[in-house]
Amino acid sequence: MPYIFNFIFQLLILLGSIILLRRFLTFSLKSKPSYKKYIFFYDVLVYLIWILFIFLKVADVVNENIVIAGSVVLILLALLWEYLKNLFLGIIFAFQYGYILGNNLLVNGKEGKLVSYSSSYFEILTIKGERLKIKYKEVFRGSFELFKGNLKRVYSRIPINEKSNTKEIQLKIMNHPLFILNNNFDFFQESDGDGQRWFCFYFHVMDYKDAITINEYIDNL
Numbered sequence: 001m002p003y004i005f006n007f008i009f010q011l012l013i014l015l016g017s018i019i020l021l022r023r024f025l026t027f028s029l030k031s032k033p034s035y036k037k038y039i040f041f042y043d044v045l046v047y048l049i050w051i052l053f054i055f056l057k058v059a060d061v062v063n064e065n066i067v068i069a070g071s072v073v074l075i076l077l078a079l080l081w082e083y084l085k086n087l088f089l090g091i092i093f094a095f096q097y098g099y100i101l102g103n104n105l106l107v108n109g110k111e112g113k114l115v116s117y118s119s120s121y122f123e124i125l126t127i128k129g130e131r132l133k134i135k136y137k138e139v140f141r142g143s144f145e146l147f148k149g150n151l152k153r154v155y156s157r158i159p160i161n162e163k164s165n166t167k168e169i170q171l172k173i174m175n176h177p178l179f180i181l182n183n184n185f186d187f188f189q190e191s192d193g194d195g196q197r198w199f200c201f202y203f204h205v206m207d208y209k210d211a212i213t214i215n216e217y218i219d220n221l
Contacts, residue, residue, distance in 0.1 A: 018046055037099040044094045086120035089136035104151045106184055107134050108142035145182050152211040156218055157200040166199045169221055176217060178210045179203060
C-alpha cells in the first residue's frame with residue numbers, strides 16, 4: 001500500500017509540474033510567431049518524460065517482485081503495443097522532420113495539408129475537404145514526401161497522331177524545372193468517340209502561378 005500511495009503522489013507531482021510549465025510557456029510565448037512550434041516540441045519532450053517515468057517505475061517494481069512485475073509489463077505491452085509503437089515513431093518523426101504544420105504531404109498516395117498533431121497520429125486535410133488520420137507507422141512503412149508550398153495539380157491532354165512521339169513530349173514536360181517528380185503523377189493515352197487519340201497526363205507544381213507557366217509551356221509543345 002505505501003508503494004501505491006507513493007506512486008500516486010509522484011504521478012500527481014509530475015502531472016502538475018507538466019501542466020504548470022505548459023501554461024507558463026503558453027502565457028510567455030503566445031505573442032511570438034513561433035509559439036505553436038515551441039509548444040509542439042515541448043509536447044514531444046513531455047512524451048519522452050512520461051516514457052522515462054514509466055520505465056523507472058517498472059524497474060523499481062521489478063526489484064520488489066520480478067514475476068509479478070514482468071507479468072504486468074507484458075500485459076500492458078500487449079494491450080498498448082499499437083499505441084506505444086506509434087508514439088515512439090511519432091517522436092522519431094518529430095525530430096526527423098521538425099514542426100511542419102501547414103505543409104503539404106504525400107503519404108502512401110494520400111495527399112493533403114498537415115493540420116494537427118497527436119501522440120500517435122497526425123491529421124491531413126485533403127483537397128476534397130476530408131480530414132484523414134495518418135498513423136506514424138504509415139510514414140515509415142511506405143512512401144512519404146513533404147512539400148513546403150501549396151501544391152497545384154496540372155491536368156492536360158494533347159491530341160496525337162501516328163507521327164506523334166509521346167515519349168519525347170513526356171520527357172520535355174518532366175525536364176521542365178517546375179515539374180515535381182513524386183509518386184503522384186501519370187502519363188497515359190486514351191481515345192474519344194470520334195477516334196481521336198489523346199496524350200493525357202497529370203502532375204503537381206508548387207502553386208497556381210507555376211501551373212499557369214507550365215500550362216503555357218505545354219500549349220507550345
